[in-house]
Amino acid sequence: MVAFESLLERDALYLFEFSPAVANIQEQPFKLQYACGDVVRRYTPDFALDLHDGRTVIVEIKPENKLLQADVAESLRCIEAAFMRQGQVFRVLSDLTIRTQPRLANLQQLYPKRRCPLPETIVFAIQHLAVSPSRPHTLGELANALGNHLLALQAVAHGAIGIDYSVALGPRSQVFWSGEEVCHGLDYL
Structure with a gap:
């Protein structure tokens, strides 16, 4: 399994490992500088997923309660806009998606x-x-x-x-x- 920094990231890796669409998983694949208002910030994605169809999906993992915070939501909107300008696909997955049962329990049992x-x-x-x-x-x-x-x-x-x-x-x-x-x-x- 690929390295992870949180239990939520570990649980997301179960999804990626079993997805028929995912060919390769990279953790913290690169750093991105992006503008949010007048401030330039740095961001490191949690994962990059290389798909069998040739696309790459950049993934951020966040607990749902963090996504509800205005500053986090604004940062993620700016990050998504930066990736869109580069023609890259960006997804944010929360615990609501990642920890859906019984799917997660099945993947944990099978892994x-x-x-x-x-x-x-x-x-x-x-x-x-x-x-x-x-x-x-x-x-x-x-x-x-x-x-x-x-x-x-x-x-x-x-x-x-x-x-x-x-x-x-x-x-x-x-x-x-x-x-x-x-x-x-x-x-x-």
């Missing part, structure tokens, strides 16, 4: 499963199941087909199988196969 590589035998089994007329439709059915609940979770964590992260993860969670439409609940960019 440790990404540390272990998905065994080739399981990749092959998933490819075989994907074309089977009796392919599994739930996480529980997938666990039964693979012979192990942990392997089913690993398959989800590695993106070999899709799920809707906005629904609590459990044996009845619907699974999505390659090519199927999936509402992954990670559309914050």
Whole structure:
């Protein structure tokens, strides 16, 4: 995982790590000088997200209560205007977006499963199941087909199988196969 300075940033990293749109994550990628009124200030973004479509999204993480402060809101408006002049996309994510449940709990549960590589035998089994007329439709059915609940979770964590992260993860969670439409609940960019 990329370095973070707060627990809210750590939780945002779960979103970025699991987003199918994000190719690369950079923490504090650069410094920006920007004007806010008659004052020139410096700003360091929390993250830059390189997306698979070639775009880069600059991200600031702030607790919602900070965003309600007039001085913070004004600074962020000036920063956004500076990025717009440069043709860059700037997003501010708050705890209201980042800590949406059960999505965050699902990502936290799945993240440790990404540390272990998905065994080739399981990749092959998933490819075989994907074309089977009796392919599994739930996480529980997938666990039964693979012979192990942990392997089913690993398959989800590695993106070999899709799920809707906005629904609590459990044996009845619907699974999505390659090519199927999936509402992954990670559309914050």
